[in-house]
Amino acid sequence: MNTSSQRPRVLVIGGGFGGLSAAKGLANSAVDVTLLDRTNFHLFQPLLYQVSMAGLSPAEIAWPLRSILRTQKNARVLMLEATGIDLAAREVRVRDGDTGEDDARIEYDYLVLATGARTTYFGHDEWGKSAIGLKDLSDAVEIRTRVLLAFEAAERSKDPDERRRLMTFVIIGGGPTGVEIAGALAELSRFVLARDFRAINAKVARVVLIEAGPRILDSFRQELSTSALRQLEELNVEVRLDTKVTDVTPDGVRLTSGDFLEARTVIWGAGVGATPLTESLGVPLDRAKRVLVEKDCSMPGHPEAFAIGDTAAFVHQGDRPLPGVSPVAMQQGRHVAKMISNDLASKDRSTFHYVDKGSMATIGRSRAIAQLGRFRMSGFPAWMAWLAVHIFFLIGFKNRVAVLLNWAYSYFVYQRGARIITGRRLRPGVPPEE
Amino acid sequence: MNTSSQRPRVLVIGGGFGGLSAAKGLANSAVDVTLLDRTNFHLFQPLLYQVSMAGLSPAEIAWPLRSILRTQKNARVLMLEATGIDLAAREVRVRDGDTGEDDARIEYDYLVLATGARTTYFGHDEWGKSAIGLKDLSDAVEIRTRVLLAFEAAERSKDPDERRRLMTFVIIGGGPTGVEIAGALAELSRFVLARDFRAINAKVARVVLIEAGPRILDSFRQELSTSALRQLEELNVEVRLDTKVTDVTPDGVRLTSGDFLEARTVIWGAGVGATPLTESLGVPLDRAKRVLVEKDCSMPGHPEAFAIGDTAAFVHQGDRPLPGVSPVAMQQGRHVAKMISNDLASKDRSTFHYVDKGSMATIGRSRAIAQLGRFRMSGFPAWMAWLAVHIFFLIGFKNRVAVLLNWAYSYFVYQRGARIITGRRLRPGVPPEE
Numbered sequence: 001m002n003t004s005s006q007r008p009r010v011l012v013i014g015g016g017f018g019g020l021s022a023a024k025g026l027a028n029s030a031v032d033v034t035l036l037d038r039t040n041f042h043l044f045q046p047l048l049y050q051v052s053m054a055g056l057s058p059a060e061i062a063w064p065l066r067s068i069l070r071t072q073k074n075a076r077v078l079m080l081e082a083t084g085i086d087l088a089a090r091e092v093r094v095r096d097g098d099t100g101e102d103d104a105r106i107e108y109d110y111l112v113l114a115t116g117a118r119t120t121y122f123g124h125d126e127w128g129k130s131a132i133g134l135k136d137l138s139d140a141v142e143i144r145t146r147v148l149l150a151f152e153a154a155e156r157s158k159d160p161d162e163r164r165r166l167m168t169f170v171i172i173g174g175g176p177t178g179v180e181i182a183g184a185l186a187e188l189s190r191f192v193l194a195r196d197f198r199a200i201n202a203k204v205a206r207v208v209l210i211e212a213g214p215r216i217l218d219s220f221r222q223e224l225s226t227s228a229l230r231q232l233e234e235l236n237v238e239v240r241l242d243t244k245v246t247d248v249t250p251d252g253v254r255l256t257s258g259d260f261l262e263a264r265t266v267i268w269g270a271g272v273g274a275t276p277l278t279e280s281l282g283v284p285l286d287r288a289k290r291v292l293v294e295k296d297c298s299m300p301g302h303p304e305a306f307a308i309g310d311t312a313a314f315v316h317q318g319d320r321p322l323p324g325v326s327p328v329a330m331q332q333g334r335h336v337a338k339m340i341s342n343d344l345a346s347k348d349r350s351t352f353h354y355v356d357k358g359s360m361a362t363i364g365r366s367r368a369i370a371q372l373g374r375f376r377m378s379g380f381p382a383w384m385a386w387l388a389v390h391i392f393f394l395i396g397f398k399n400r401v402a403v404l405l406n407w408a409y410s411y412f413v414y415q416r417g418a419r420i421i422t423g424r425r426l427r428p429g430v431p432p433e434e
Numbered sequence: 435m436n437t438s439s440q441r442p443r444v445l446v447i448g449g450g451f452g453g454l455s456a457a458k459g460l461a462n463s464a465v466d467v468t469l470l471d472r473t474n475f476h477l478f479q480p481l482l483y484q485v486s487m488a489g490l491s492p493a494e495i496a497w498p499l500r501s502i503l504r505t506q507k508n509a510r511v512l513m514l515e516a517t518g519i520d521l522a523a524r525e526v527r528v529r530d531g532d533t534g535e536d537d538a539r540i541e542y543d544y545l546v547l548a549t550g551a552r553t554t555y556f557g558h559d560e561w562g563k564s565a566i567g568l569k570d571l572s573d574a575v576e577i578r579t580r581v582l583l584a585f586e587a588a589e590r591s592k593d594p595d596e597r598r599r600l601m602t603f604v605i606i607g608g609g610p611t612g613v614e615i616a617g618a619l620a621e622l623s624r625f626v627l628a629r630d631f632r633a634i635n636a637k638v639a640r641v642v643l644i645e646a647g648p649r650i651l652d653s654f655r656q657e658l659s660t661s662a663l664r665q666l667e668e669l670n671v672e673v674r675l676d677t678k679v680t681d682v683t684p685d686g687v688r689l690t691s692g693d694f695l696e697a698r699t700v701i702w703g704a705g706v707g708a709t710p711l712t713e714s715l716g717v718p719l720d721r722a723k724r725v726l727v728e729k730d731c732s733m734p735g736h737p738e739a740f741a742i743g744d745t746a747a748f749v750h751q752g753d754r755p756l757p758g759v760s761p762v763a764m765q766q767g768r769h770v771a772k773m774i775s776n777d778l779a780s781k782d783r784s785t786f787h788y789v790d791k792g793s794m795a796t797i798g799r800s801r802a803i804a805q806l807g808r809f810r811m812s813g814f815p816a817w818m819a820w821l822a823v824h825i826f827f828l829i830g831f832k833n834r835v836a837v838l839l840n841w842a843y844s845y846f847v848y849q850r851g852a853r854i855i856t857g858r859r860l861r862p863g864v865p866p867e868e
Binding site: 039040041057058059060062063064066067070076078079080096098099137148149152153155156195196197198199419420421 | 473474475491492493494496497498500501504510512513514530532533571582583586587589590629630631632633853854855
């Protein structure tokens with residue numbers, strides 16, 4: 001129990017955009033902030049697809065949380081995994097991966113749940129062995145490994161059918177993740193790997209993007225969807241619209257059209273949901289297990305507990321829940337920090353309003369589409385501007401200029417170091433480490 | 435069998451300094467070179483300790499082999515593991531990690547065995563679970579992971595004894611590897627981690643270096659050993675000379691002095707030997723299983739087969755075998771390339787002479803010792819100069835200036851990205867992946 005002489009203890013679970021924004025938003029509040037994360041780093045997710053396609057290295061998009069929060073005196077970072085939340089008792093059960101103990105508890109006065117998203121397979125969890133998602137760094141490294149190993153194996157193969165299967169890549173899901181991976185993969189094989197391999201012609205790698213609906217990037221305007229489609233086709237990506245996947249096996253995927261696409265590498269960009277942690281809350285969840293939060297982002301019946309980012313379903317603005325994108329998480333993080341400060345100053349809670357500063361999707365290195373209100377841009381100046389804005393407003397740590405320059409450099413010179421296969425040598429097909 | 439109209443086929447096993455130098459040395463010869471490696475990259479080993487101490491990231495010291503050899507028209511790269519060599523039949527058995535097949539064979543006219551070194555535990559293989567060596571990238575990442583996790587666990591621990599054990603690091607072996615790791619670890623905890631952690635005082639991390647002989651860096655001159663010892667002590671590293679390890683357990687190490695040093699993290703820099711592949715050769719090996727090569731680096735009785743670098747024991751210069759350092763491997767690689775060219779031009783073989791261009795060891799970021807003939811330098815200008823020389827003469831690929839600048843930058847600004855814990859979240863104590 002908190003005695004009244006203690007400062008309120010704010011427990012933030014998750015060090016992504018949402019959690020970090022919330023923690024930083026409380027820098028000047030009379031609270032003690034504890035940030036928990038299963039990893040020791042913050043991940044810049046918008047560029048995760050770059051790691052998966054060997055354009056950037058993991059260390060270029062991940063920074064230790066305790067470094068980022070080092071100068072914030074009221075914040076501390078603990079590397080722990082939350083396993084259950086007891087809203088009534090205001091405690092969180094945590095597992096210490098080091099000792100294996102999992103019955104330690106951390107009490108709180110305020111809770112911010114920001115654990116992000118997990119890949120879901122619409123009830124077909126067994127597809128997870130063959131079709132890998134892209135939600136964290138180990139996913140990205142695993143995808144990169146499988147793609148590079150596929151080319152290596154094709155280089156050695158003497159069987160034309162096997163070679164064709166090895167050089168066929170299927171990406172499921174035509175949202176930003178799938179589109180960005182498809183574009184980057186097409187460019188990787190045509191412009192980078194084509195020069196490195198002798199026996200195979202990496203230019204003829206086949207990249208197929210499967211989308212269940214009538215258009216890709218359906219959260220963008222129609223004309224931008226069309227533009228993106230054209231740009232993908234310029235890169236020789238085959239886009240199958242109005243097509244669903246009915247089965248995923250180690251040999252390929254079966255489609256609603258009846259086709260079986262033989263492919264060694266299948267990447268899943270189609271489904272995300274909240275982490276299983278939300279099930280321990282006992283509050284209303286949507287079908288993707290996200291918390292149906294109130295207008296101020298708090299959980300129903302628990303004004304001291306908030307859920308933000310991909311963990312939450314905010315349905316009070318527009319006719320759809322807010323999308324699971326970084327700016328939403330960031331703005332919600334700042335909002336809940338303000339709500340907590342408001343409480344301390346005896347001010348009222350307020351409704352969260354998401355300000356859409358624009359959306360962007362890249363298709364390869366020099367193509368992109370963006371929309372900001374009525375303003376639509378394309379091409380890579382737009383992409384660089386968007387990245388710069390993302391960095392500057394997202395997380396204000398001092399070496400952001402260096403980070404931006406580093407990304408630009410790495411990106412444009414096709415840093416070869418990003419194309420190493422690490423962690424294991426010759427063992428593809430093994431499911432990613434958890 | 436090779437028909438006389440085919441060009442001679444040179445098979446190089448191993449893409450390290452030796453193998454790569456040999457392959458590149460044959461760029462202008464009328465031969466076809468095949469380079470095999472279990473990984474897809476060349477590793478710049480002198481900076482491996484930097485990755486292990488979170489100063490550099492893996493991608494900064496590793497480059498894909500097929501990129502490096504891309505413009506060499508007579509060379510191809512295959513990602514395969516050699517499992518056995520039949521010198522009489524002139525074939526190498528390879529395992530395809532992808533398909534699992536392990537009975538494929540590659541024929542050759544010339545063989546260059548350059549598979550490098552493996553960590554050995556002097557017959558105590560069981561120590562390998564607790565004491566990790568530093569010979570490849572996954573070792574380096576594993577050490578980094580264990581070190582960072584130890585600090586994370588100490589941050590959470592409420593038991594002072596446990597905390598002490600977690601913040602005690604033992605390094606076994608006072609050669610360049612052990613000394614460099616000890617210095618880098620002392621600096622990492624005092625200058626970098628001390629700022630990031632709250633509950634613990636990382637400055638009081640205890641780093642103990644164990645050396646069996648009377649001085650560290652015994653391949654250097656006495657006065658430099660003494661200087662290195664002093665520099666380590668300035669960093670608060672405890673150096674135990676004339677001390678051997680009699681047992682290594684997950685709780686610490688037992689010493690010949692009778693002491694038991696409680697430590698969670700033990701790093702092994704004490705023993706290396708050749709890979710088990712040499713045992714399939716049927717030629718004389720030394721105790722560390724290295725091939726006792728002839729004066730021209732060929733294997734006894736097989737002038738068409740060479741062994742170089744750490745795989746070989748060259749005993750024809752001085753009273754000790756040549757050390758297992760990069761310049762030896764590089765020069766031998768170039769020598770065997772010349773021997774093969776000589777054969778094609780009907781010239782005689784010649785004796786290999788190693789030209790010692792100097793040795794260097796670093797103790798932390800701003801300390802170093804170096805000797806070159808009579809010339810002795812210390813301090814980090816010497817270190818930068820040595821690195822520059824290493825890079826420029828080692829491997830001539832075009833972005834070496836960029837690489838050097840990148841290292842300098844990363845190194846001096848303590849790139850935070852190098853301090854991420856990747857691959858797994860909270861599972862220490864698991865042996866490194868193979």
